[in-house]
Amino acid sequence: MPLPLTIAAREYAALFRLPVGWIVIALYLFLSGVVFLVGSLAPGSAATLRTFFGVSTFLLLPVCPAITMRLLADELRSGTMESLMTAPVPDLAIVLGKYVAAVAFLGTMLVPTLAFPAILFYASDPAPDVGPIAAGYLSLILTGCLYLALGTLASALTSSQTLAFLGTFMTILAILLVSSVAADQVPEPWGDALRSLSISARVTDFARGVIDSAHVVFFLSASAFVLMLTHVAVESRRWR
């Protein structure tokens, strides 16, 4: 098995062996269930998951930091990072392994939400459009990938899980606010520049069923960039 997958497999299993993983899943499913009930199942509402996908940008706000907060911070706190970094494992494999585990956990967490479109298909006539739902799920995964990358970076910078959680939470919140509220307050071309960072606008496009390759590239390249910074952060620990 490639080294990143060896690390990912252990980390993924650890998330389910510890209470934090189950609490995160329960919290997310409860909140998304409420959003689905109110936004899609209420009498007179459209047979779409647009509300669910739109709100998920914010639902992932506490969920993703909770998944990533222990990834590297706990290794640093407990001293296991020393065992890991003195094994014949490149630092990049450590970062990728941790990140892949977090993404796999997010994917697992989203599986039960497939019940929402299933209910819509069963309950509504005419049947809902498949395109926006597929695009919505793609947006959810891409947004999650970016949030998880930011969380992995924060976790590499501190040995405190609390600080890693708060750091990720505040960074994502800042990106969401700066790219929406603040973008309207600053003169052009700064406003446009800030709006180009908008996650909500892209998620809205996806929820409409539009899969814009520019949006896909944005999420993937931003995640890759943040992971690169995480690699530098891990590697720099050897040079302090």
Added chain:
Amino acid sequence: MISVREVHKSFGRVRAVRGVSFDLEPGRVAGLLGPNGAGKSTTIRMITGFLPPDRGGIEVCGHDTISGSIEARRQIGYLPESAPLYTEMSVQGYLDHRACLWRMARADRRRAIDRCIDRCELRTVRRRRVGHLSKGFRQRVGLAAAMLHDPKVLILDEPSNGLDPTQIVHTRRLVRDLAEGRTVLVSSHILAEVERTCDRVIVIAGGEVRADGPPGDLSRGRVKPACVVEFKAASPAWLERVVPEATVTLSSLPDAWTRARVEGAGDIREPVAAAAVGAGVALRELHLETTSLERLFIDLIEDTGGKP
């Protein structure tokens, strides 16, 4: 096997390691001995590739720990201080994970895990969660993990930390056994452990090597033999007449007894006994102080202003 050449390491203004050099050969157990904060762990972390030296170089089995870091790390089995482990995993699961990091094939992994579990006496706990184990068992799991890939170099940072006396004896025996065909470096601030386990002692204090050699050779010629006398007399004059040139340190004991430590006069037990009989002085103890590593250690630390 391990070659450390003029290695320096600073953390900010603190110079943790200053020009440390030594070579370690296979089949021997070397002890890195020093007080807390002497630079032992920093030296070990540089050898294992966890930290790079600011200056100097380290080779492990011919691989530089910087330019050939992965290859050097492949040769090393390392037990960090306090044996950090993944507490949510089972013993067997943890060892399997560690073996995977060394890219061992499934069959090799199974054989290696069985071998290490037997050697470290972990059979009874192999399916238990690491977090539920006692400190002693955790230490053994860490040791088993370090031995899995049958490394040429085994580095153990404070392996007896927190163990009870029985476990310490077991660990010492295990470390001695493990030395066959490989280089073992043990760091400790416990003198007795190093004295009983190691063929060679490197005393480190203030980030520098203060002494290096077999435990017996180190104390020879460095520690002045001292004679200890406990007597009951109004004055120590009778003793001073026997050893007029020596340094006599007196301390009062209960019930009018006095303890004298006579340095620089060699083995003076016979003349002291004769003088005591002649002067009618009661004696209850008369012995030549063992020239222990402990004495040497304290002398070396005091030389550097360090605190043992």
